[in-house]
Amino acid sequence: MTNNKFRLIPLLSASGKVQMAIDAWLLEQHRLGLHPPTLRFYTWSPAAISLGYHQRRWPDFWENLSWENSRLDLVRRPTGGRAVLHQGDLTYAIITSGITGSRIQVYQKLCEFLIAGWRSLGVNLHYGTTGRGYIHNPNCFATATGADLLLENGSKLIGSAQVYRDGAILQHGSMRLQPDRSLFSQVFPETPPPMINLSVNQQGESLIETVMQALISAAETCFNTQLVMHPLTDLEWQSIQA
Numbered sequence: 001m002t003n004n005k006f007r008l009i010p011l012l013s014a015s016g017k018v019q020m021a022i023d024a025w026l027l028e029q030h031r032l033g034l035h036p037p038t039l040r041f042y043t044w045s046p047a048a049i050s051l052g053y054h055q056r057r058w059p060d061f062w063e064n065l066s067w068e069n070s071r072l073d074l075v076r077r078p079t080g081g082r083a084v085l086h087q088g089d090l091t092y093a094i095i096t097s098g099i100t101g102s103r104i105q106v107y108q109k110l111c112e113f114l115i116a117g118w119r120s121l122g123v124n125l126h127y128g129t130t131g132r133g134y135i136h137n138p139n140c141f142a143t144a145t146g147a148d149l150l151l152e153n154g155s156k157l158i159g160s161a162q163v164y165r166d167g168a169i170l171q172h173g174s175m176r177l178q179p180d181r182s183l184f185s186q187v188f189p190e191t192p193p194p195m196i197n198l199s200v201n202q203q204g205e206s207l208i209e210t211v212m213q214a215l216i217s218a219a220e221t222c223f224n225t226q227l228v229m230h231p232l233t234d235l236e237w238q239s240i241q242a
Contacts, residue, residue, distance in 0.1 A: 003208050004036060004037055004167060004225055005036060005063075005182065005225060005226045005227075005228050006036065006037045006038060006039050006096075006219070006225045006227045006228070007036050007037070007038040007039070007221065007227075007228060007230050008038075008039050008040070008069060008216065008227040008228060008229045008230065009038060009039075009040035009106070009229075009230065010035060010040075010231050011041050011042065011043070011044075011208070011212065011228060011230065012040070012041075012042045012203075012232075013044075013045045014042065014044075014045060014196070015044070015045065015046065015048070015050035015073060016044050016050055016073045016075030016086065017077075018071070018146060018240075019042050019044060019091070020050070020076070020077055020208055020234070020242050021241070022040075022240055023076045023078060023093050023095070023170055024170075025094070025236075025239065026038050026040075026095045026168070026170070027095050027165055027168055027169075027170040028165065029080070030041050030095045030096070030097060030168045031097075031165045031166050031167075031168035035095075035224075037094075037095060037096040037097070037225075038093075038094070038095045038096075039091075039093070039094050039216070039219055039227060040092070040093050040094070041090055041091065041092050041208075041212050041215075042091050043086075043089070043090060043091065043208070044073070044086035044087070044089075045196070046068075046070035046071070046072065046073055046092070047067040047068070047069065047070070047072050047073070047085075047086060047087035047183075048072055048073035048074070048075050048085075048086045048087075049062055049065075049072055049074050049084070049085055049086070049187060050075045050076070050077045050083065050084045050086060051074065051075065051076050051083050052079065052080045052081040052082055052083070052161065053076065053077055053078055053079060053080055053163070054079060054080055055081075055082060055083065058074075060081060062074060062187065065187065065200055065202045067183055068158060068179075072187075073085070077161065077172075078163050078170065079161035079162055079163045079170065079171075079172060080162070080221075081159070081161035082093065084159060085172050085179070085183070085184060085188070086174060087179060087180055088176065088177055088178040088179040088184055089174045089175055089176050089177060089179065090158050090174075090175045090177055090183075090208050090211060090212070091172060091173065091174050091175070092114070092173055092175065092215065093171070093172035094110055094171050094172070094219075095168065095169070095170050095172065096097055096110075096168075096169055097167050097168045097169060099169065099189055100169070103162065104147065106162070106171075107147040107160065107162065107171070108127070108233045110160075110169075110171045111127075111149060111158075111160065112218075113145075113215060113218040113219040113221075113222040113223065114149060114158055114175075114215065114218075115149065115179070116218035116221065116222055117211070117214040117215035117216075117217065117219070118149075118157075118211075118214070118215075119216035120214045120218065121196055121198075121200050121210070121211070121214050122200070123151070123155060123157075123200065124151075125149040125158070126149070126150055126152075126231055127147075127148065127149065127150070127152065128147075128149075128150055128156065132171075133202075142188060142208040147159075147160050147161070147162075148160065151196070151198075155185065155196055156176075157176060157196070158173050158174065158175050158176075159173055159174055160173030161173065165235070172187075175211065176196055176211065177196075177198070177207055177208065177211065178196075178203070178204075178207070179193075179196060181193040184220040206215055206240065
């Protein structure tokens with residue numbers, strides 16, 4: 001994963017169904033050797049709950065929740081893990097190949113740019129230590145495994161998940177920037193809402209932009225690569241939607 005140019009797709013806001021279709025399409029194109037390694041950032045509109053690929057149980061009331069006068073989408077991810085609430089968060093996705101090691105080693109290799117980028121903003125992160133017991137909890141952010149990144153107060157800032165296809169890897173994850181505590185409590189009533197204190201002075205879009213720029217710079221260093229901005233083309237959109 002060195003010396004390749006990565007494609008950087010500009011920030012995109014879209015429904016969860018569209019975002020998951022893009023990630024799945026990028027993975028398949030990379031698996032076929034038709035697309036370079038890629039990094040992208042996106043937000044979910046409307047707000048959504050994403051379910052892990054193998055997750056088969058979740059509360060019935062999730063089907064009827066709303067946020068800002070729009071019903072929360074319930075979307076299936078191509079990756080594993082538990083449910084994630086996507087509101088006030090920024091999602092990253094990285095599609096690449098050629099990384100060796102155990103699954104946790106691959107997670108940590110791909111998370112290097114997240115740790116370095118957030119450190120440049122004055123936020124120190126560390127890996128979680130929870131074992132396999134997390135599979136019994138429907139809420140991804142209720143536990144923290146070695147694939148997850150925690151703030152110094154123990155709150156999970158970034159939860160990530162992976163899927164492999166013939167050596168190609170999709171890893172994507174949610175960064176909780178400005179979560180609404182009341183909505184979180186509605187979705188996960190048995191889990192205390194997160195105590196997120198980022199000590200980054202921006203808000204809203206400027207916070208997203210600040211975080212993205214820090215992570216893009218860190219990715220170029222950690223992956224020894226050049227990120228080349230290239231929006232999705234009309235032809236690519238047609239392929240994704242097909």
